[in-house]
Amino acid sequence: MRRHEIRALLMRAPGTNCDAETARAFRDLGVRAEVVHTQRVFRERNLLDYDILVFPGGFSYGDYVRSAAIWAKECEYRIGPDLERFVDEGRPVLGICNGFQLLVEAGFLPGFEGRSRYPEAALANNTTGYQCRWVRVRHLSRGNCALTREVPRDAVLAMPIAHGEGRFLFPRDRQDEYLRRLYENDQLVFRYVKPDGSFADGEAFHNPNGAWHDIAGICNPAGNVLGLMPHPERAYFGWLTPDWTRREKPPEYGDGRLIFESVVRYVERRF
Amino acid sequence: MRYVATVYVRLKPGYSDPEGETTARALQGLGYRVIEVRASKAYEVTLEADSREEAEAAVDEMCRRLLTNPTKDDYRFEIRELR
Numbered sequence: 176m177r178r179h180e181i182r183a184l185l186m187r188a189p190g191t192n193c194d195a196e197t198a199r200a201f202r203d204l205g206v207r208a209e210v211v212h213t214q215r216v217f218r219e220r221n222l223l224d225y226d227i228l229v230f231p232g233g234f235s236y237g238d239y240v241r242s243a244a245i246w247a248k249e250c251e252y253r254i255g256p257d258l259e260r261f262v263d264e265g266r267p268v269l270g271i272c273n274g275f276q277l278l279v280e281a282g283f284l285p286g287f288e289g290r291s292r293y294p295e296a297a298l299a300n301n302t303t304g305y306q307c308r309w310v311r312v313r314h315l316s317r318g319n320c321a322l323t324r325e326v327p328r329d330a331v332l333a334m335p336i337a338h339g340e341g342r343f344l345f346p347r348d349r350q351d352e353y354l355r356r357l358y359e360n361d362q363l364v365f366r367y368v369k370p371d372g373s374f375a376d377g378e379a380f381h382n383p384n385g386a387w388h389d390i391a392g393i394c395n396p397a398g399n400v401l402g403l404m405p406h407p408e409r410a411y412f413g414w415l416t417p418d419w420t421r422r423e424k425p426p427e428y429g430d431g432r433l434i435f436e437s438v439v440r441y442v443e444r445r446f
Numbered sequence: 447m448r449y450v451a452t453v454y455v456r457l458k459p460g461y462s463d464p465e466g467e468t469t470a471r472a473l474q475g476l477g478y479r480v481i482e483v484r485a486s487k488a489y490e491v492t493l494e495a496d497s498r499e500e501a502e503a504a505v506d507e508m509c510r511r512l513l514t515n516p517t518k519d520d521y522r523f524e525i526r527e528l529r
Contacts, residue, residue, distance in 0.1 A: 241515060248512050280515065293510060297517040302464050346517045347460050
């Protein structure tokens with residue numbers, strides 16, 4: 176598929192944010208990106224007309240009940256079968272922040288045995304409350320995650336976070352088993368690290384929310400659904416990075432671009 | 447018939463509960479001999495059902511499908527008929 180033919184759908188809902196930034200990132204890469212309200216998608220659009228689906232960040236429906244819980248269930252009863260088909264066909268789905276919460280609540284992540292009826296993980300409230308700042312994550316995918324293939328293995332990326340509920344958890348009685356499966360299936364994509372690149376090991380500040388095993392992002396076993404708490408679209412252009420004025424020559428792009436580039440290249444090659 | 451269910455949702459034991467911990471510290475600061483606070487959320491659900499059993503089964507499913515994330519939340523509910 177040629178780049179200018181690729182259509183990305185950025186679903187927005189009451190309370191989501193950064194959809195415009197995400198659209199700008201895709202457009203910069205030459206992709207047709209449409210920001211469409213979730214109700215309009217339900218009523219008037221065919222999900223399967225699109226090649227990329229993005230659930231953006233934010234606080235859909237005021238984070239009532241739990242982050243993204245309402246939106247996830249609404250997607251389930253309005254477009255559930257199309258959504259499953261989209262995923263089963265290998266089309267890329269990116270969930271950023273609230274979008275990650277949605278993919279967990281809807282059972283697509285971790286999705287060990289395909290989509291689960293009930294969530295198999297949770298993004299609980301942060302141990303230190305709402306956090307909005309830059310963090311570092313290390314890329315751990317060994318190649319399974321199609322949406323980060325342009326990111327070198329072990330690369331440390333700087334991206335901002337902005338959330339109050341991002342503490343990744345597995346059920347306590349199964350967390351070791353589930354973690355083993357994440358590694359076996361190559362589903363662990365990003366972990367929070369310290370400035371020297373070593374894992375945060377739960378240490379507050381470097382691990383901004385108390386996430387278990389410093390987990391910042393995971394993908395499904397097939398590698399075409401990625402959820403992450405940091406916002407790559409807020410780290411797309413060089414002038415979005417916090418230190419660009421201090422550099423002699425500002426970088427053209429930030430670390431977030433690698434993720435969007437990966438998504439687009441995957442679609443170009445695969446379809 | 448109409449029923450009213452009061453549903454209580456809280457984090458399962460063993461998970462840290464920042465809201466409860468922060469509240470406990472404040473209560474201790476006020477001089478109370480507080481040992482622990484666990485924050486919980488309550489919903490009052492009014493629903494139609496043909497029997498009490500049907501209402502209970504429906505509320506139980508609501509809890510598992512939307513009101514809780516079974517990974518981290520515990521729930522319990524009380525149900526009464528609305529006359």
